[in-house]
Amino acid sequence: MTTVTSPDPRRWWALGALVASMLTLGFDLTILNVALPTMAQDLGATTGEQQWMADAYVVVFAALMLPAGLLGDRFGRRRMLIVGLGIFLAGSLVGALAGDVNAVVVARAVMGVGAALVTPLALSVLPSLFAPEERTKAVGIVSAGSTLGLPLGPIIGGWLLGHFWWGSVFLINVPMAAIGILACVFLLPETSDPASPKVDTVSTALTAAGLGALIYAIIEAPTRGWGDPLVLAMFALAVVLIAALVLRERRAVRPMLDMGLLAHRGFLFNTLAATLVMFVLSGLMFVLPPYLQAVLGHDALGTGVRLLPMMGGLMVAARAAQPVVARFGARAVVSAGLVVLAFAALLGSRTTADSGYGFTALWLSVAGAGFGFSLVPAMSGALGTLPSDRAGSGSGLLMTLRQVGGAIGIALLGSLLSSTFRDRLDVTGLPAGTADTAGDSVVAAHLIAEKAGSAHLAVSANSAYVHGMGLVLIVCGVAALAAALLAAAFLPGTPRREESPTPGVAAPKADARQ
Template sequence: MVTVTQGDDVPRDARRWWALGALVASMLVLGFDMTILNVALPTMADQLGATTGQLQWMADAYIVVFAALMLPAGLLGDRFGRRRMLITGLVIFLAGSLVGTLAGQVDWVIAARALMGVGAALVMPLALSVLPSLFGPDERTRAVGIISAASALGLPLGPIIGGFLLNHFWWGSVFLVNVPMVAIGVTACVFLLPETRDPASPKVDVVSTALTASGLAALIYAIIEAPGRGWGDALVLSCFAVAAVLLAGLVLRERRTERPMLDMSLLAHRGFLLNTAAATLVMFALSGLMFVLPPYLQAVLGNDALGTGVRLLPMMGGLMIAARTAQPVVARFGSRAVVAVGLVVLSFAALLGSRTTTDSGYGFTALWLSVAGLGFGFSVVPAMDGALAALPRDRAGSGSGLLMTLRQVGGAIGIALLGSLLAGAFRDRLDVTGLPARAADAAGDSVVAAHLVAEKAGSAHLAASADGAYVHGMGLVLLVCAIASLAAALLAAAFLPSTRPARNEEAEESPAVVTLTGDARQ
């Protein structure tokens, strides 16, 4: 296999489109794996006895590891070979999927998700970085479009595939489905991809990587544990303090490093900072929303897993439509107007959703989900494009890495914070009068657990109370999303620079579209 260094001429290898197929398979797996777990969470809460906090960790273990390792993973590929590290990432992802398939306890599922996060952190940046070695400028736009479409297709496929599997097999099948796809990707990468590297890239900073991972883990742990232990609990406060120290240490270390892995000086560019903040807030809301919706559709409205996946499509449809049409709208009206309006639409959708009652039915939910999808797409795509456009051309690569990392962090905090708000509100509102202490404690773990206790106790009152408590908690979560989105909209309208992208080839292969379709999640 030929090794190509950065800047070499691209060979016209007839196998390049087959190689692209390998990358498409890899990105498709990441795409649907980011949403497939959402419909499985209620089933796993039932069959594994998982609490809301444990469900949060199942979702967050993947995102925390992904966010912490994405930048060093890209640098490992630059230095030691992108094909080699891409294959390594796929193998690790495959191993995590097998662990998840065979897991019989909650802790093993969380460990499997964390291992899959390691693999995804290698696959995501490296699958995109090998494209310049395969395609010349005249074909690259088409290749980026194909790989972006594959990633986007995975988002709505995830809940549908997950729902179908859960209706016919056991919950571990949502992990097993990754195995053949990843195996095909590994085989194709071995035989079809050229090896490329960039020896001039910065070295991987092990200390900064450790500070990022441990700081984020301590922060997420404190947020998830706070509703159960209390926000004033000594362990919770200690974890917040440890997280603050570790993340402050990360910032100080990166600011003093000559070639930082996480270039914090990029935040000095106002356009980059404000657009990145807007995109991060959108992911905060999206991740929290995708966490709280499936239990509502499944436990409260009574849909099966497949029905739940299908009923999430209105939001995915709105998101994909907006993501594909945002660029021409920005070209006409400017990024500031589009981002601000998109955030207002998102705020309106969340506010509408917060008015949901136990008697609202799915029609009302589909309405505000569609509006929310449009708001997400019209705010996040131009925000990411605006962030990268605000940087000098020679810093676009490091800026893209920082942007993707902060978006993942926003998603992880969204699941932790909004999930904790939901758990606390559900437990406070649930009426467990007359239940034995152990049954009352079990019912407070989640709406699924409450329904199981109600079924065993033959208590229709408890089931109705669980539905009402969950809808109340979901309403609070959506209200917080509405307020955060409206505040972001006002800041965007007041301070964002308004830009109109140039109509050229580089604009067409916008990294923002690739980034959006590659990592939007649970």
């Protein structure tokens, strides 16, 4: 990569534009969760269709992140960054103008393509702007922009839904992406690395198709049945495609997806921990907004604000993680963070329809702390075990597997919630068609209860949803506990930072890799 010989006076302006782009991508991971109940009401979306609206973005994002980084290396990072922001902008426009569920799913998939290009390239252009002594600070600022977007998403989404129609959660991206494009055009120098591996279109297709088939099977199973021939066929297809991908990449001289990295024990188990944390986090962010809106009766903005305890706990713990790792070592901190997360999820599973928000705020705060203390050290630990010449491919693999964990979390936990809700909902006395619609989602059940003047249906919907959410939280708790045991048993013992002769140098390296 090219490094600067004299500082570019415009570099901080360029950094500001990159931060704005990453901020937009950050809150796009969470902004739709708050909008889903409103969209379900306006578009008549079932729980399965809501899962697709959330997952279309994440699946495409995960499948294309590795080839997107390589495209930037080969054809110019600035050029591909502009292309990525342009695609993201176009997808946002399609989403804002969408009139049905299918159009929203397509828009989210297009936005996923753009996000996959922007995410790896926003960091890879920094060496061309900043000298080594400023680079760590710049990487930290860009990473912070992405992280800050997570808690901002529900609040911005809630405010927009309180004042405008649901399409505004897409439209907000347009000026942000446009600013990013202009900044790239006028402020960023062009850099490339022609020696990087070529993009393997077959591997890219296998990744996207394998993930898509797996997510399709998981989302459709509650409606069609787990023994349905189409569902079984899609599961089998996913296994075949993913196995073909692994075999192809293992034989490649310069693999795009470097599976050999998983031979490093520290990388494998830290990555597994980070992936399971994203599985739990994404699942929670999918099931909580309908509970806060439909069951507790808060508006969209109120819902966004009430998610802040989890985001606050996450950010505080993420900031505190580094000094705690320096004191106790990464293995202890990751394991303890996962145990805290498991405790919070199991505590949350005790929620009833009458619990109120106070109890929810309590366990959400604890869950946020568990997320922060497990995710940040796990990611730093994963990359810290790799040789420097494989840090780039390791970072790509880690980010890809994290996104896969998030996509499967939404699909699997959303499907568990959907099937439980439908089974527990009491639709006695309703016509068959109306009863079927009421079982689509808690929002649909409340709409029908309101039209029919049935207090009993509303109470049953709340009870069925909270029961389903409790089961989801039990699964989350068990997954976090299993991850904690794996981390405690298999993560390598890491030297404490205080024993390092240069503690001031070690900490920024970990930050830079996050």
